[in-house]
Amino acid sequence: MHGEFSWRGATGYVVCHVYDDRPPILTAGNPTTGLTISAGDGYGVTAEHLSFARDLADKARRYADECERFAVQPAGEVIPGAA
Known part of the structure; x- marks a missing residue:
């Protein structure tokens, strides 16, 4: 799979969601497109x-x-x- 998105100005975001009981989730995007990166099943890295x-x-x-x-x-x- 391949995809891309870009943003300019203040419309883009990057967030690292951190939890006590599972690995983090990284998200990046703009108002119309997003990307999520996580460690598979969410319970181990x-x-x-x-x-x-x-x-x-x-x-x-x-x-x-x-x-x-x-x-x-x-x-x-x-x-x-x-x-």
Whole structure:
């Protein structure tokens, strides 16, 4: 399965739902599309899922770092030294 969504401005969201008795659920989306990531059956986390979660966190950090490199001021000018 393959899908994609994008958002601009303040319409997007990312939420990590944390529970006392089961693994977390990560959701991201916009007003019309969403993505949910969970650990399968909701009661245990396998080594494979933990590896995926760590890889996801690493790629999200890189995405944020790259966004900072291209951060713009309201007038559209790149923020000096944002990286």
